[in-house]
Amino acid sequence: MTIDTDGPGRRGGRQARRWLRAAVLLLAAGSAPLLAAGVPADWPKGHYPLPEGSDLIGQDYTVEAGAEETLLDLAREHNLGYEEIRRANPDLSVWMPGEDTEVVIPAQRLLPPVPREGIVINLAELRLYYYPEVEEGEVPRVETYPIGIGREGFDTPLGKTETTMRIENPAWYPPESVRQEAAARGEQAPAVVPPGPDNPLGDYAILLGFDGYLIHGTNRPDGIGMRASRGCIRLFPEDIESLFARVPVGTPVHIINRPIKAGWHEGAPYVQAYRPLEAQENGMAQLLEALTLLSQSAAGESMALDYRQLRGVLDAADGQAVAIRPAPAPAPGVAEAESEAGGLYEHLGGQQAVLAAPEV
Known part of the structure; x- marks a missing residue:
């Protein structure tokens, strides 16, 4: 039953x-x-x-x-x-x-709303983007990979850094937190874990300018796409192998936490929302953030968006990229009657979210 x-x-x-x-x-x-x-x-x-x-x-x-x-x-x-x-x-x-x-x-x-260069990691969507440098005549491209990130209490740091070193078959030196956890269980953590199937770093590691943090492989691929690490960025073994061979030392790395992405495609505004890593209200502030992102990526004539649809996309936060419809023509007095929108009307003027459309 x-x-x-x-x-x-x-x-x-x-x-x-x-x-x-x-x-x-x-x-x-x-x-x-x-x-x-x-x-x-x-x-x-x-x-x-x-x-x-x-x-x-x-x-x-x-x-x-x-x-x-x-x-x-x-x-x-x-x-x-x-x-x-x-x-x-x-x-x-x-x-x-x-x-x-x-x-x-x-x-x-x-694509994340940051400069398209080097490596961009968006923690909120558990995904890495790589914009490789190309030779003249080559097609500029973007590569994207699922990742595992730091679990609660071991947050992956935010900010800008760069790759500093590449290590094949790295040894793992358990940090103090691992030693303490092992001691609490009455066990002794090893001083070093050599390369091999028991090494949580996998076969390849790319060191970052953030001290102690790496982009590396894993011996537990089922954890990719989850908050499961101690702050490092994990990739599937085949993905880190591909990146390791092509990401040069000194590549810029930008780590962000953006649960809301917004942009344009063929003249239409799109929004893509994810559940935030930390508990927070999915309300007015997020709605205004989405509108701000769209406005930042646009220039030219203004257009009105369907506020209700936009709010629904943010509430669902299911990772779908959704084209936002134009706002319907408001009925007389609708702004006064729609009390549920609260202060939104003060910011946006009724149920229409107004922003600039991109020039074509």
Whole structure:
């Protein structure tokens, strides 16, 4: 017997979101060849030409699970981490989605709102972006990878730094916190863990200017896409191997924590929201932040956005990149009647969020 623990409001909201995602994927199916046409067939998953005049990369799609495949298997194969594939497929079993079950692969993303150079790590979306330098005549590109980051109490630091050293087959020297935890269990932590299958750093490590922090591999790949480290940035073994060979010492690294991203694509404003790492209200401040981000990425004539849709995207915080509709024409007196919007009308003038559209 299945016990329904959701109230009718939650059931309706979840069902509506599933129908919306299905509709988006059906619409995308017709346009996917056009969107993917600019990506060379031999490029790995998660590698894209750097878009000109756009902030959007990738396209959501679906795959069918094999008889023995888990969601974690599919996540790794399709350049996703744990949280991403769980969020996109909330009703599927992680370990037994079932043969021929349709699995959503959320591969559409807005680029982070920071300079597109070197390595950019957005903790809120558990993802790394790499903008490699290219030779004259080469196609500028962006590569993106799922990551694991510091768990609560071992936060990954924010700010700008650079890569300082690359080490193949690194040894791991357990920090004092590990030694203390081992002592509390009546155990003794080793002074050093040599390279090999028991080494949590994996086979490759890229040192950062932040003392004691690295971008490295892992011997526990199921933790990619989660807050599971002691502050370092973990990648799948194959991803760190690829980056290790190509990221030079001195590459700039910008670590941010932006649960809300906003940008433009083909003249339309987009917003993509994630659950914040720390508990915080998902209200007026976030709404204004999204509008500010859109305004910063735009210039030219102003346009009005649908406030209710924008608020819904922020409340869902499901990682979908959503095109925000123009605002409907307000009925007479609607600003006075819509008390639930509170002080938003003072800032934005009724239910219309006004911002500048990009020049074309």
